[in-house]
Amino acid sequence: MSVVPVLSARLAAASVAAFGLTVDPELRAATKPEFGHFQTSLALRLAKQLEQSPREIAEQLVAHADLGDLGRLEIAGPGFVNVTLLPGTLADGVNNPIHGRPGAGKRVVVDYSQPNVAKQMHVGHLRSTVIGDALCNVLAYAGYVVVRQNHVGDWGTQFGMMVEQLLAEGIPAERLDLEEMQQLYQRSRRHFDSDPAFADLSRRRVVLLQSGDFETRGIWQQLVDISLAEFDRVYAMLGSPLTQADVVGESAYNADLPAIVDELQAAGLLTESNGAQCAFLPGFTGRDGSPLPVIVRKSDGGFGYSATDLAAVRHRVRDLHADRTVYVVDHRQTLHFQQIFALARAANWLPETTTAEHVAFGTVLGPDGRPFKTRDGGTVYLVSLLDAAVARAAALLADRDGIDRDAVAAAVGIGAIKYADLSSDRTNDYVFDLDRMVAMTGNTGPYLQYAHARLTRLLAKAGTSDSKVTTLDDPAEQRLALLLAGFDAAVLQVAETLQPHRLCTYLYDVATALSAFYESCPVLTSEGETRTSRLALCGATRAVLHDGLTLLGMTAPDAM
Incomplete structure (x- = not known):
């Protein structure tokens, strides 16, 4: 069950009953355990409008609110209203997880990776591929039919x-x-x-x-x-x-390019400038204020990549029936895609009902804070990075027995690189630091993978069968249960915002809450219903970590 929308609706109803006002309570997670599980500042926001003290307003909200058996309300400070969920509500959120599908019946085309023929893939292709894979997984979870497009540079x-x-x-x-x-x-x-x-x-x-x-x-x-x-x-x-x-390379659109020019000319969108066919769109100017053109056909009669990208837009909407188009390309192409989308809309190739989103990302930096290069200043090939990460992981696992070291080293090494890339806001640059990436502590991929492996070992040792969470008396149990119930919301937020670091943050919060649970709540040595319930909580946590890591494109090893 997703309890937040229900709580929000009931608090909004209380506002209507008390004041005749329909207001979003804007529930937020409580900052400290003593403040319950959620908080709202609704009373403070209404104080000026109602000309009453926030605390008086909070008292009326609480008096008119009917949470039923979901939880209890408490007034704190100048007028905050704290919501504490009952253990049964928390247990229900774990036992009956929801799976929202806002993308059901819709198609999304995701353009990513984009290597060039006759050149080795390099560190610049890492981010587009890793981010693109994660977004495709998340969008599929949200119900979209996902069409991957690898726009390979194979022409020119x-x-x-x-x-x-x-x-x-x-x-x-x-x-x-x-x-x-x-x-x-x-x-x-x-x-x-x-x-x-x-x-x-x-x-x-x-x-x-x-x-x-x-x-x-x-x-x-x-x-x-x-x-x-x-x-x-x-x-x-x-x-x-x-x-x-x-793969749908640039060459795939070659036959369409003359028609692109003809249709733009027929629509009155092209102007000849120094022999080239250009589109001058309102709102796009250079630093000196002069109009900034989109060059569709060059003065020598050839076509530039703008024409190819326009043909791709038209194909994805007309032939692939995209309701949403996503381009995972570095931030240096931001202006280019703004112009392409604007011109495609002007030509009616990109209707208002179809969204077009440029998923921009920053640069991978070396230890010196500059774009990542080899020691002699050359390009860093992607294969060499992956090999180095797997070797580093293998060294860390050298003394581990009872595992397939090669398979686990590959899972941990590759996963470490992916998680490091995905865990920070994609628009930011980040430093490629293998030592930090493969660390078993902190906000890293191996830390989450180890949490999953540890749970797998614990559950195997317990010989547990399917059971339900029933007893949540300890605050550490409640904190973990509350987080687990938020998995669906965390994933759907990424599907909406296309910001995979939000899922990474959520999974790290789950793993740290799991660590606190281990410290406070014995599992195997507990007895009766408490033991059964805690094992069920561990099983639900393992499932969330497994599914979350899989959505990020990572492997969740059963043993490390």
Whole structure:
């Protein structure tokens, strides 16, 4: 049962009965145990309007409130009203958890990860993939039909350069791995910059690619296939459900781009500027106050990524029937998506009934507080980070017996990275610190995973069967039970706000309340109904930790 809406409704009814006013009581969790479980400052807010003292108003609210068998009310301080739930109410919240589905019947398209073909995935792809996976899981929990879209960079001038370089060197594309492909790109870039004749050939090769030339498309497809196979390997290591079936690269929209321009022109939304077709939208200006264009078609006739993103918006609404679209892309693209969404709405490709949300996130920093780089200033590849995290976890587990060390080390190491990424507000930068990430204490992934493993061991030792929470006499029991009843609300809040750190905070609160419960309430050595009830509370806590970690994209090991 979700008790907060019921309490709010009854206190609002008391306000109507006492004063004829319909007011949200704005219940908040109590800051201290002695203040009960919830508090409302409604009396203080009504004092000026009613020209009465807050305490007098609080007395009338309490007199008119009917909480039934849910709990009791108490006036505190200048006029706060404290709500203390009865043990039976708390037990019911644990025994009969609800599962809200506000997204039922709706479709959400989530665009995330977005690596580039012919390049290894790096630390910059970590955040988009981890945040995107967690949001997809949470949105599915909320009832949405979730459509994952991996908008891979597989089109553009660089492929003309690379194909031309391969032909010049006589190297079959199928012999390359991703590292060799990246080196090929670097060679072709240097060649392009230093040799005008090669640059011209590369540009012609781009035209051949875009027009469907058989040889060019064949080589390009081999480069794509090699890259996608490597991406699959990294996703599997990261524990991401993304597969090649979710890939809809930039190339997928190539045939739609002329129509994008035609439709925008027909709607009177494009203006020629220095030979380019641009949209000048109201409200978008540069630092000097001049209009800021969206370049849809370049002066050379080519299409920029704005045209591709507009085609993607149209496809997701028209063909995928999205009621909600989510883009998990770093904060540097904020202005770009504001313009794309505004232009798509002006073109009626993005109706007002479909929400479009840019889930912006900050940068991964190194110990020096700057964007994370290798010691020689190079890009940090994602695989190397994952390998390092698993190795660090394996070292911590070296003396543990009775566990599958390789599997647990992978779960703990990868989970530590994911939790560190998700546990802070996504809009903030954070420092990549493996020592802190894999710590078994504090607000870390391993701390939550260990809490789950410890509960699994305890329940196995007890040989417990399904039972119900019945006795909640100790404050530590009550605190834990109250938190467990809030799981659904915590998850649905993330589905609404797209801020996964809120779920992390909730799970950490559960784990710390569990620790306090262990200290105050013996489980295995207790007897009778108390033992049965406490074991049921442990089982419910284990389920919440398991489900919460799973939603975050983490594994919940049974033993550590």
